[in-house]
Amino acid sequence: MTINSAFQNLLDSFCDSYERDEAEMIARIVFEDVFDLKPSSIVIDADKDFSFEKSERLTQIIQRLKNHEPVQYVTGKAFFYGNEFEVNSSVLIPRPETEELVQWIIESTSNKKQNILDIGTGSGCIAISIKKILSEADVFATDSSLGALDIAKRNSENLQQQIHFKKSDILQSENPFNIQFDIIVSNPPYITEAEKSSLDKNVIQFEPHEALFAIGDDAMIFYRKIIAFANKFLKEGGQIFFEVNQQYGKEVVKLLNENNFKNTKLKKDLNGNDRMVRAVK
Known part of the structure; x- marks a missing residue:
């Protein structure tokens, strides 16, 4: 041949x-x-x-x-924000929309000493990409999956970025680092069971469901918990960033406003869908 x-x-x-x-x-x-x-x-x-x-x-x-296995799992790699990340079925494949979230975070702060937390880090693509640009920041990351944390740690080593990782389930635990944060970011599970049938077959069959799906049809469960966490552990004047289900962006904004966050902004991605939210404590 x-x-x-x-x-x-x-x-x-x-x-x-x-x-x-x-x-x-x-x-x-x-x-x-x-x-x-x-x-x-x-x-x-x-x-x-x-x-x-x-x-x-x-x-x-x-x-x-x-x-229908995604080619990223076949090759074991995906590209995100100009860098190569190791991926397998323990982590979501990084999406271009999440690159836009990273860019927004970087544009919203300066390269200074600060604490940044990524909740539900998966492959580590958000935390590592932020650290590569905001080198003076101390970046922390959590995930409930040991398999995901193994991949994230390898990616941080391969890309020579120091990230502080901890296993933690935001639905069940408090702050595993016992510090206050200047920025909290999360791309939590936000797809409901009702939306499952609309997803591509390769997503349903191969990507980790615990990273994709909210619990039942409660698309807001992780947002409520993370906002409650931020009320305790985000510094006054600190920023919180979310990636959101395009159908629930306005609900996330409403929830932040009800919890006394200010300067709340809902931003569209390049495809014109509501995708990112930022607010200030």
């Missing part, structure tokens, strides 16, 4: 499941990240042999992709 025929075999195997452009993008990601073949090699070295070992690996990858 040649490199070109292997590439076409991969592309043809799942092109019925994706738009052509997306299928080609996935195929190129696989060849570059799994087989260490640059896009130019597919053209320049098209007639070179594709080894038996690589052919066997390709067969396994094709099966995983045909089963």
Whole structure:
């Protein structure tokens, strides 16, 4: 099998499941990240042999992709805010919308000594991306999943950023760090059971449900708990940031206002959906 025929075999195997452009993008990601073949090699070295070992690996990858497994889990990596993050099924795949949240946080403060907390850190993409820019800040992060924390810790080591991690479930525990914070950020589970049927099959089958779904149809449960936490542990004048379900952005704003937060702002993402909220204590 040649490199070109292997590439076409991969592309043809799942092109019925994706738009052509997306299928080609996935195929190129696989060849570059799994087989260490640059896009130019597919053209320049098209007639070179594709080894038996690589052919066997390709067969396994094709099966995983045909089963709708996200390519990020197949390659074990995702790119976020200009950096490469390790991912597996213990963590959500970082989304572009969350990059916008990180950018908003960075624009809303300065690089100074301050305490920043990321609740429900997952892969660590928010905490680590903030620390890379706001290097003077002390960044703390929690998650209820040990599997997620293992990935987050590896990402912080790979990207050489010191983050203080603790296992903690915001629904059941108090402040595991026993300090006050200048900024609290969270992208909590906010999809309701009623919305599950609208999600893509690859999300439902492979991404961690505990990081996706609120409890039952209570989309606000994590927001209520985090706001109560912020009332105790966010400094006066400190900022709180949320990523939100586009259907509940106004409810999050209302909840913050009812808890005496001020300067509350609901912001849309690049797709025009209500996606982020900021408020000041």
